[in-house]
Amino acid sequence: MKVEAILRINGVAVPVEIEPHWSLLRAVRDAVGLTGAKEGCDDSECGACMMLLDGEPVNSCSYLALQAQDREITTVEGLAAPGELSDLQSSFLEHGAVQCGFCTPGMLISATALLRRTQDPSEEEVRIALAGNLCRCTGYGAIVDAVLATAAGRAADSVP
Amino acid sequence: MSASLATASTVEQALAQLAAGARPVAGGTDLVVGARQGKAPLPERLVAIHRLAELSEIRESSTEVALGALVSHRRCSESGTVRDRLTALADACAIVGSIATRTTGTLGGNLMNASPAMETGGPLLCFGASVTLRSAAGSRSLGIDELLAGPGRTTAASDELLEAVSVPLPPAGTGSCYARLEYRRQMEIAIAGATAVVTLANGEVTDARIAMTALSPAIGRAGEAEAALIGSGGEPDAIRRAAQALAAAASPISDVRASASYRRAMAVVIGRRAIEAALARARGEWVPVPASTALHGGVR
Numbered sequence: 001m002k003v004e005a006i007l008r009i010n011g012v013a014v015p016v017e018i019e020p021h022w023s024l025l026r027a028v029r030d031a032v033g034l035t036g037a038k039e040g041c042d043d044s045e046c047g048a049c050m051m052l053l054d055g056e057p058v059n060s061c062s063y064l065a066l067q068a069q070d071r072e073i074t075t076v077e078g079l080a081a082p083g084e085l086s087d088l089q090s091s092f093l094e095h096g097a098v099q100c101g102f103c104t105p106g107m108l109i110s111a112t113a114l115l116r117r118t119q120d121p122s123e124e125e126v127r128i129a130l131a132g133n134l135c136r137c138t139g140y141g142a143i144v145d146a147v148l149a150t151a152a153g154r155a156a157d158s159v160p
Numbered sequence: 161m162s163a164s165l166a167t168a169s170t171v172e173q174a175l176a177q178l179a180a181g182a183r184p185v186a187g188g189t190d191l192v193v194g195a196r197q198g199k200a201p202l203p204e205r206l207v208a209i210h211r212l213a214e215l216s217e218i219r220e221s222s223t224e225v226a227l228g229a230l231v232s233h234r235r236c237s238e239s240g241t242v243r244d245r246l247t248a249l250a251d252a253c254a255i256v257g258s259i260a261t262r263t264t265g266t267l268g269g270n271l272m273n274a275s276p277a278m279e280t281g282g283p284l285l286c287f288g289a290s291v292t293l294r295s296a297a298g299s300r301s302l303g304i305d306e307l308l309a310g311p312g313r314t315t316a317a318s319d320e321l322l323e324a325v326s327v328p329l330p331p332a333g334t335g336s337c338y339a340r341l342e343y344r345r346q347m348e349i350a351i352a353g354a355t356a357v358v359t360l361a362n363g364e365v366t367d368a369r370i371a372m373t374a375l376s377p378a379i380g381r382a383g384e385a386e387a388a389l390i391g392s393g394g395e396p397d398a399i400r401r402a403a404q405a406l407a408a409a410a411s412p413i414s415d416v417r418a419s420a421s422y423r424r425a426m427a428v429v430i431g432r433r434a435i436e437a438a439l440a441r442a443r444g445e446w447v448p449v450p451a452s453t454a455l456h457g458g459v460r
């Protein structure tokens with residue numbers, strides 16, 4: 001039997017009717033209609049479904065939606081204002097870090113969390129932060145470069 | 161009955177739900193993922209315990225660290241006291257899954273899931289940790305060895321909630337390490353793992369605790385390996401004998417990830433690495449956390 005819940009997604013409180021055992025991914029895609037986060041494996045291996053929960057990455061396919069109540073959920077749609085791109089998203093485009101694009105929402109979420117944690121990550125730290133995100137197309141190099149370039153760009157911007 | 165999920169705001173509410181047949185879910189990284197993979201369907205009646213603040217604390221005293229059941233692998237591996245004094249546990253928590261797994265997965269869930277390949281069991285066993293289990297009827301304390309009963313099995317009753325894990329701080333001169341054989345650096349499941357906790361006094365090993373992971377149905381200590389080290393000066397020969405004794409005590413299985421004979425052969429290598437790093441740390445030398453990656457020679 002469906003239950004009522006309120007999910008705070010990208011700063012907006014959204015009332016939903018969901019089954020108690022639905023994953024956060026299913027609730028956000030099917031009940032809310034935000035389809036940026038993807039379902040790849042549905043068992044925590046690929047990271048295509050990655051969202052932020054209170055700023056930290058979570059595999060939303062394997063997290064119960066009801067456990068996300070009263071917490072701040074961020075999906076790829078929430079990384080920039082509608083029609084705009086974050087610096088990280090622009091950097092992905094500039095570096096050719098997007099091919100089929102299926103992994104991209106999850107990559108952006110994991111990398112966003114990393115860059116909030118660490119202003120100046122090493123290549124090693126970027127690779128570890130993205131270890132839960134699989135990409136079948138790019139070979140990862142361009143994605144890692146895009147994240148490193150974003151960090152470098154922010155450092156340059158903050159020099160007075 | 162149809163599926164339900166209650167969110168507990170107090171331990172009492174959680175215990176009442178357990179007594180009525182509900183299954184606890186903390187991070188869900190075993191329970192929910194297991195259901196997704198078709199290992200076991202999600203129990204119909206769930207009680208979410210993730211909001212219980214009492215179970216999320218790390219309490220430190222001069223003699224022990226009490227880790228709440230809801231402490232995540234990430235918080236555990238980032239705790240200064242855990243890194244300094246219970247280094248093998250930091251090694252273990254720092255290599256669980258990916259950063260998302262480490263942020264969501266909890267110590268309580270890791271122990272209660274009782275996988276023979278679970279990362280925290282070996283270190284907690286060697287440090288002589290105990291758990292507090294609580295039900296509506298009362299509380300009891302159990303050693304880790306008494307809790308872990310076999311693959312996926314614990315001795316806890318279904319109405320018992322794991323509240324905290326108490327880990328006594330080892331004496332000065334102690335160094336420890338958890339090492340795991342890795343085919344890749346993250347998102348790995350242990351193929352063979354070893355924990356070593358050694359205490360040195362005037363260059364002599366006065367205490368040694370060695371345990372194996374993913375090498376037997378439940379994580380267990382290897383007494384013969386410990387005996388091979390105690391009284392030695394931690395020389396290469398003693399380390400080799402201890403690592404061989406560890407492998408001899410193993411009863412590994414063959415599965416999709418490795419054959420039993422390969423696991424046994426690797427037990428010697430991983431056992432040696434764990435003991436060497438624990439001795440180095442006991443002497444005050446620096447070995448990075450997590451140790452596994454460094455001990456593999458930084459191979460990508």
Ligand SMILES: Cc1cc2nc3c(=O)[nH]c(=O)nc-3n(C[C@H](O)[C@H](O)[C@H](O)COP(=O)(O)OP(=O)(O)OC[C@H]3O[C@@H](n4cnc5c(N)ncnc54)[C@H](O)[C@@H]3O)c2cc1C
Nearest residue numbers: 186187188189190191256257265266269270272278279322
């Ligand atoms: C991609 C991925 C990678 C992983 N890698 C590793 C790894 O490298 N090493 C490793 O050891 N594990 C790994 N795991 C397994 C898992 O993440 C850990 O075991 C984690 O610690 C489980 O914690 P949880 O809170 O998510 O447990 P849950 O799934 O919420 O619960 C697990 C079990 O414990 C019970 N339970 C939970 N809390 C309590 C409590 N307080 N009292 C009583 N019962 C309780 C539940 O009912 C359930 O049976 C991985 C999982 C995934 C998805």
Ligand code: FES
Nearest residue numbers: 040041042047061
């Ligand atoms: S869909 Fe969630 S990790 Fe693959």
Ligand code: FES
Nearest residue numbers: 099103135136137
């Ligand atoms: S771009 Fe296709 S999976 Fe990454």
